[in-house]
Amino acid sequence: MPSAPRSFAVIGLGTFGTTVARELARIGNEVIGIDIEERNVSAVADHISYAVIADARDEAALREAGVGDCDVALIAIGEDLEANVLATINTKMVGVETIWAKAINRTHHRILSKLGAERVILPEEEVGLHVAQVLHNPRMRNYLSMGNGFHVVNFLVPEQLGGKRLSELRLRDKFGVRSLGVMRGTDFLGTEADDPQLKVEDKLMLLGRRNDLRDFAASL
Template sequence: MANAHRTFAVIGLGTFGSTVAKELARFGDYVIGVDISERAVAAVADDISYAVIADARDEAALRETGLGDCDVALIAIGEDLESNVLATINARMVGVKTVWAKAINRTHHRILSKLGAERVILPEEEVGLSIAQVLHNPRMRNFLSMGNGFHVVNFIVPEKLEGKALVDLALMDKFKLRSLGVMRGTDFLGGDAENPTLKAEDKLILLGRRGDLRDFAASL
């Protein structure tokens, strides 16, 4: 399993888990996929490093998969709360250093956090928040939570800002936002230090709190 890349285990190979597993493998990482369903395992077997049928509720079965050698385990089991919780515990028991887990609601989130999961994901809620932001303001294309109330957002520059220098927007003074840079097509133009002149349809990459980002969007 020696590899220049990191090693991951994905437990639960439904739509969410299989998507993560295949994408990690595409990046060149070593990925072990685990599911109790033969069909789910067969569906990803050709796309990841190693796919195995195993019951994640059974610590011994997980240990046999080599899971303990992985840098990170993602518990991607969906609606089966018991299996999800036991898989999280067992991943810890077999020696995985970092465990991420999928939750189905806030109560489940608290349970997984108490069990020591480094990060607990609420995929439907996180995607829902992102979609709502984009629907509300069509010029906001990507919405990424950074924790502690901060988000990174791509804004499509409107025609009214054409020809303005980035520094003239006074983002920090007016909106308490930090510019991370500007993308023009595939070119990165940098942030305030380079002070690019904006063109319509540029992507303005901003870091800030949701309320401040909303105020900036409203000003456009």
């Protein structure tokens, strides 16, 4: 069931902020985009609900833009550390309850966390980790960190597993990994309880700790 539309303020309309703003708007949310540069605002104006030239270091400017009425704010300002920090403080001051913020390094991450950002993002680091995991194992198509050391990954089923039942892999017994299901194209085939027969290039969705998932991948 799709989530109900919400209102978002995206502050900083560089590549990262613009991508987030446009995608949020595309899937049906109200999005206010804010940047100090006219060219950045103009580039996204036709794709989101409202785009405004404003300096996020100015609390009054954020109030006037309607940021305080938004459910969530994303501080996507890049290299200007001062502007990023002040935008985070001002967004909190105007009454936004949920704030996500982009950090440029670990020290910046700690500062934003102390200022009350609910989630702090290190985009280059997170993408880099993702790319490294996929490069390391070409059968891995995607992965998602679930916290507490657990990850969800999907693997393309190789030739040696083609024709086997999911139960034959004994994922829990041998690797401590749980199957969440099997995708064949756009069809969901089910979990171990349904015990589907695997075909080459099916996507096997697994939940487990990194080392256990690595052991399973090494066995293929």
